[in-house]
Amino acid sequence: MAKGLLIDMDGVIYGGDTMIVGADSFINKLLKENIPFMFMTNNSQRTRLDAVRKLSKMGITVTEQHIYTSAMATGKFLASQIPKGTAYVLGEGGLLSSLHENGISLVNSDPDFVVLGEGRNFTLEMVQKAVDMILAGAKFVITNRDPSPKKNGWDNLGIAATSAMIEEATGIKAFVVGKPSPVMMRYARKALGLETAETTIIGDTMDTDIRGGVQMGYKTILVLSGVTKKEDLARFAFKPDLVMDSVKNIQLPLQWW
Numbered sequence: 001m002a003k004g005l006l007i008d009m010d011g012v013i014y015g016g017d018t019m020i021v022g023a024d025s026f027i028n029k030l031l032k033e034n035i036p037f038m039f040m041t042n043n044s045q046r047t048r049l050d051a052v053r054k055l056s057k058m059g060i061t062v063t064e065q066h067i068y069t070s071a072m073a074t075g076k077f078l079a080s081q082i083p084k085g086t087a088y089v090l091g092e093g094g095l096l097s098s099l100h101e102n103g104i105s106l107v108n109s110d111p112d113f114v115v116l117g118e119g120r121n122f123t124l125e126m127v128q129k130a131v132d133m134i135l136a137g138a139k140f141v142i143t144n145r146d147p148s149p150k151k152n153g154w155d156n157l158g159i160a161a162t163s164a165m166i167e168e169a170t171g172i173k174a175f176v177v178g179k180p181s182p183v184m185m186r187y188a189r190k191a192l193g194l195e196t197a198e199t200t201i202i203g204d205t206m207d208t209d210i211r212g213g214v215q216m217g218y219k220t221i222l223v224l225s226g227v228t229k230k231e232d233l234a235r236f237a238f239k240p241d242l243v244m245d246s247v248k249n250i251q252l253p254l255q256w257w
Contacts, residue, residue, distance in 0.1 A: 003257045004036030004194045006068075006185075006218070009051070011204030011226020012247060013039070019058040020225050022248020027060050029252060037066065038192045040201075042178040042208065044071035044117035044143035047094040068188040070143040070178030071095040071117065075102035076187055077177050078141065082112050088133055090126055090162075091117030095143060110136075116163055116174065117143040127162070131169045140166065144178030146208070180212030189218070200254060202247065204228055206236050214238045219256055223247055 007013070013023045030037050039051065039062070046054070048064040055062055071091075075098035078085055084103050088111040089096060095117040099106065104113075114130045134140045148158035163174050178184050189199050200219040203209020204226025213220035222240035224230055225247070233239065244250055 002036060002194060003198050003200070003254070004038075004192050005030070006038055006040045006188055006192065006199060006201045006213075007247075008201075008203035008205070008209050008226075009039050009041045010043075012202055012223055013055070013060070014058060015226065017054075017057075019060070020246055020248075022246060024059050026247040026250065027062065031062075033252065035252070036192055036194065038068050038188060039066055040068045040179070040184070040188045042070045042144035042146050042184075044069060044074065044091060044095040044098075044178070045093045045119065046071075047097055048072075050094065068184075068191055069094055069098070070184055071098040073184040073187045074115065074117070074141065074143050074177045075099045075104060077183055078102065078104050078113055078115070081139075085112040087111050087113040087115045088130060088138065089115045089117070090119060090122040090130060091115060091143070092119040092121060111138050113141050114138045114166075115141050115143070116159060116166065118159060127166060131166055134166065134170045134172055140170070140172055140174045142174040142176055142178075144208075145174075145176050146178075179208040180215060182212070182216055185212045185216045185218070189216075200241075200256075202250070206232065206240075210240050211236075211238065213240075219254070221250065221254075223250075 048067040051067045071094040079102040086105045086107045114133050142163045145160045146158045147160045196217045201213035202221045206228045210220045220240040221242045
């Protein structure tokens with residue numbers, strides 16, 4: 001039976017533009033031993049190629065087939081709901097590409113969906129237009145509900161902030177595609193060609209990676225190199241199967257393989 005890994009990126013492999021020590025060795029071991037793995041990221045701005053290039057600059061060489069993004073999951077989800085549907089999009093790059101690849105047309109009036117992803121180029125006027133479309137019947141979908149970083153120097157608002165503005169204005173809650181939603185967790189696992197019992201997720205965030213893995217029945221590994229700290233674990237009603245300081249401390253094969 002195959003065994004494989006879904007691996008978060010920011011906080012697990014790198015922090016910002018700096019690789020976490022030992023991440024390259026861990027990925028090289030996976031490649032050398034032909035262990036199936038896929039990077040799974042909630043970031044919907046980057047294309048798969050963007051992610052590959054960022055990793056390459058850090059000395060980690062993978063292919064686009066090793067990348068799965070919330071943008072990819074969103075495009076697939078919309079196409080499953082309304083094939084060849086239409087969308088008004090507040091988002092950039094990877095999200096726009098994914099919708100196009102899945103046969104979703106981008107429109108400026110009467111869309112089937114209003115889709116919100118990360119971005120810095122949409123205006124309050126565009127947000128107000130999205131509100132009107134949702135009130136007129138368009139379905140509101142967001143690529144993830146990641147929070148803002150709440151620190152100086154952030155690149156853009158987290159989708160939790162921008163979606164809250166639209167939800168308040170419309171009275172309609174968005175459908176969330178990205179982690180910890182089972183939609184993305186299932187799509188990524190199937191893209192890797194694994195069954196539930198064969199899948200382990202590695203992440204640094206209890207609220208997304210580990211929560212999603214627990215809900216899906218995957219094995220879970222929390223690394224303490226990112227958002228979650230050891231003292232945070234007591235706040236949660238669920239727990240990871242394994243807690244490690246970073247990926248460099250993970251011993252392969254895993255104890256449940």
